[in-house]
């Protein structure tokens with residue numbers, strides 16, 4: 079029998095388990111953890127007390143002055159939460175899938191995802207309007223190499239500066255006039271109830287999202303089957319398929335976090351459509367792969383797309 083973390087067996091409906099969900103403390107992260115909690119409560123008909131949300135401060139939260147790619151990458155928002163999971167201080171971790179490395183620490187795995195919502199990026203501009211409406215040389219803030227490269231490709235005239243911090247911090251920098259515009263995940267604004275801040279939604283043809291964007295991942299200890307069983311009714315299998323493709327693609331690209339990479343898989347019935355892109359940081363080089371395949375070959379599709387794109391890209395652009 080595996081060790082079980084909830085204080086009661088899931089098969090006993092009269093007892094309320096005590097599951098601890100670990101998350102970062104930002105408003106966005108808390109919204110996401112609450113969404114997982116609500117999905118679990120609904121799936122099992124539990125009382126709210128059955129789930130406790132535990133906030134954990136991460137290295138990434140403390141770093142506000144440097145690009146994440148310089149400080150050690152996106153895993154910085156995850157590490158302390160995964161340590162808490164391995165130490166059994168929490169039973170499940172909730173993350174933005176986008177923030178997760180393709181390789182997880184030994185002993186942990188992604189159990190599944192909540193239904194994915196909006197995947198697109200949006201422009202938040204002080205003066206409103208879309209990318210074409212930004213004046214020549216306007217100052218756009220972002221901390222994302224992917225967004226910066228795609229933006230440079232479309233608008234090489236813009237001045238792109240480093241903008242760090244959580245969504246509210248970034249919007250504050252815009253309001254104070256430090257930047258003319260910024261690019262954000264539309265889903266983040268939606269979750270914060272401020273989607274009206276978006277002045278334009280960027281279509282995926284021109285502006286491909288990050289792998290995992292818009293998906294909320296639930297991570298557990300590998301082999302903690304009683305905990306995982308509780309999630310079966312709360313997770314979204316279709317989102318799981320899309321993320322399987324995207325994360326396999328990213329794993330094959332094996333890009334350092336200094337490489338602008340984007341990828342999106344969409345499930346349409348029994349088919350998956352995938353598009354992946356690699357750019358040079360200045361946006362001048364652009365490599366794209368488009369692949370389709372059946373849902374039962376999701377992993378293979380992602381791997382093949384990653385390998386093929388990797389083979390197209392000159393050495394030096396990825397990795398290193």
Ligand SMILES: NCc1[nH]cc(CCC(=O)O)c1CC(=O)O
Pocket residue numbers: 174175176177245261262263264265266290291292293294
């Ligand atoms: N980079 C931080 C981050 N990680 C996840 C989201 C948004 C939520 C999501 O994509 O699921 C954001 C904010 C943003 O990129 O604007």
